[in-house]
Amino acid sequence: METEIATTAGSNGSLAAVGSATKAFVLAHPIGMAVAGGALLGLGTYYVLGKMFGKKKVVAPAMAAA
Numbered sequence: 251m252e253t254e255i256a257t258t259a260g261s262n263g264s265l266a267a268v269g270s271a272t273k274a275f276v277l278a279h280p281i282g283m284a285v286a287g288g289a290l291l292g293l294g295t296y297y298v299l300g301k302m303f304g305k306k307k308v309v310a311p312a313m314a315a316a
Contacts, residue, residue, distance in 0.1 A: 276283050
């Protein structure tokens with residue numbers, strides 16, 4: 251039944267049909283969508299924390315010419 255919804259909705263070619271196909275896919279595969287969402291959340295957190303707590307390049311002050 252889920253494949254029928256996705257197939258008939260995808261044959262129209264409009265943006266609403268893509269939304270309907272996406273909804274049908276999410277309803278048919280909720281665990282896969284949860285895993286994908288968790289992976290995206292984890293990667294985003296890893297990136298943000300790496301930016302916040304990463305080593306910063308420190309420029310040495312120039313020596314005054316005597």
